[in-house]
Amino acid sequence: MISRREILAALAAPVLPQGVEILNPRARVPLSWIIDDSTCLVNLNRFAIPQFADAMGRDRYPQDWRSMPHEIPDSFVRRFAEWSREAGVKGKYSVVPFPACTGRLDREVPGWTRQEIEDSVRLVREQVAPNWDIHPEMITHTRIIDLKTGHPVEQRGRAWMENWEWCAGRSADEIAAYIAYALSILRNLELPCEGVTSPGGFGAGALAEYSLAAGQAVRQVFRAEIPHYFRNLFDKGNESVAPRIEPGPVVSIYACTGDWTGNWDCSREPEPDRYISADLKRGRMVEVIERGEPAIALSHWTGVWFNGRELGFKAMQEVVRRLDARFGRAVRWMKLAEIARYWAVKSLAKVTLEEGGLSVDSPYDCPDFTVRWPASSLRRLREVTSRAALEPGAWTRDGPAHVIACVPLRKGLNRIG
Numbered sequence: 001m002i003s004r005r006e007i008l009a010a011l012a013a014p015v016l017p018q019g020v021e022i023l024n025p026r027a028r029v030p031l032s033w034i035i036d037d038s039t040c041l042v043n044l045n046r047f048a049i050p051q052f053a054d055a056m057g058r059d060r061y062p063q064d065w066r067s068m069p070h071e072i073p074d075s076f077v078r079r080f081a082e083w084s085r086e087a088g089v090k091g092k093y094s095v096v097p098f099p100a101c102t103g104r105l106d107r108e109v110p111g112w113t114r115q116e117i118e119d120s121v122r123l124v125r126e127q128v129a130p131n132w133d134i135h136p137e138m139i140t141h142t143r144i145i146d147l148k149t150g151h152p153v154e155q156r157g158r159a160w161m162e163n164w165e166w167c168a169g170r171s172a173d174e175i176a177a178y179i180a181y182a183l184s185i186l187r188n189l190e191l192p193c194e195g196v197t198s199p200g201g202f203g204a205g206a207l208a209e210y211s212l213a214a215g216q217a218v219r220q221v222f223r224a225e226i227p228h229y230f231r232n233l234f235d236k237g238n239e240s241v242a243p244r245i246e247p248g249p250v251v252s253i254y255a256c257t258g259d260w261t262g263n264w265d266c267s268r269e270p271e272p273d274r275y276i277s278a279d280l281k282r283g284r285m286v287e288v289i290e291r292g293e294p295a296i297a298l299s300h301w302t303g304v305w306f307n308g309r310e311l312g313f314k315a316m317q318e319v320v321r322r323l324d325a326r327f328g329r330a331v332r333w334m335k336l337a338e339i340a341r342y343w344a345v346k347s348l349a350k351v352t353l354e355e356g357g358l359s360v361d362s363p364y365d366c367p368d369f370t371v372r373w374p375a376s377s378l379r380r381l382r383e384v385t386s387r388a389a390l391e392p393g394a395w396t397r398d399g400p401a402h403v404i405a406c407v408p409l410r411k412g413l414n415r416i417g
């Protein structure tokens with residue numbers, strides 16, 4: 001077992017020279033929206049809830065799953081994708097590869113024709129993926145799959161569900177093989193993937209092993225340079241919600257809200273005010289943006305669609321309108337992979353103050369590295385008159401004695417100034 005303390009010690013970040021500060025990308029607070037429990041066509045809840053009830057008891061899962069539609073239609077996915085493109089909203093969208101054991105998306109899903117599934121996958125690949133990272137949410141989001149047979153394991157109960165403590169006591173290699181199986185289904189579908197999402201509490205009891213396994217599996221199957229995963233959130237309080245760089249490295253992304261767009265099972269009316277209030281003054285997103293940390297919201301696809309009433313979708317649209325009205329160009333929507341890359345560079349790059357500028361030794365490319373330091377002017381970049389106008393290749397003055405520069409970094413040694 002690797003302890004949390006050992007992980008942190010292994011990642012002692014390089015110390016920045018006095019007066020140098022790495023800012024948010026383009027000096028704007030990153031926003032992102034995490035969508036869980038989506039897949040192609042299958043309404044996950046309709047099929048998952050009886051399996052949850054079997055493992056955890058009917059009293060904990062009293063939802064009337066028999067009355068739920070089997071399908072979340074592609075016409076809705078298309079409208080959602082169009083809206084996100086027009087509004088510039090970005091984030092993560094799950095594609096559960098073998099949703100609730102109904103069938104593998106790359107083989108056969110009973111209830112739909114092969115053509116319907118292929119069309120649905122293409123819709124995700126062409127319309128959704130440009131603005132949304134695609135993640136598997138393990139294999140089924142319900143029963144553990146025996147990787148040798150491809151069927152659910154014989155054992156039943158909560159220890160044999162992906163949502164609970166199956167990982168406890170298992171090695172990073174064993175967990176990585178499980179995650180790689182999920183990823184390989186998405187690879188067969190030609191869906192690009194740089195991260196994974198934990199269904200429920202997947203990883204519980206083996207957090208360090210799970211973190212290593214997520215990085216290992218994403219590197220192995222997709223050759224991703226900077227793998228990331230989503231498992232954790234703080235929906236209140238002062239704890240940092242910035243991404244954490246863990247050994248591998250792999251980036252752990254934190255959401256900063258609960259699901260306030262209807263909950264995973266459509267059990268609550270959406271509460272957009274909890275993200276940002278109608279008068280634009282309060283709410284968890286406002287709190288985190290004012291702190292200057294990436295503000296990453298959370299929803300479940302099932303509640304976004306809300307059994308056809310689209311209540312979660314309406315709430316999302318309202319929240320995005322309010323964020324834009326309040327913050328405008330002080331914020332910027334980014335995919336999780338973009339945020340992960342920035343934070344990996346921010347944590348691992350070595351910055352040195354030199355005569356007339358900075359040198360930055362970066363482990364990765366970074367398209368919009370933004371840094372503030374004491375200097376009077378820069379010669380080789382284009383000067384802009386405000387922070388809001390910063391873009392790669394530009395610099396601006398910040399008070400009498402500082403400059404802020406935004407530059408595309410290349411992997412290796414860079415000179416800014």
Ligand SMILES: [Zn+2]
Nearest residue numbers: 036037199200
């Ligand atoms: Zn989920």
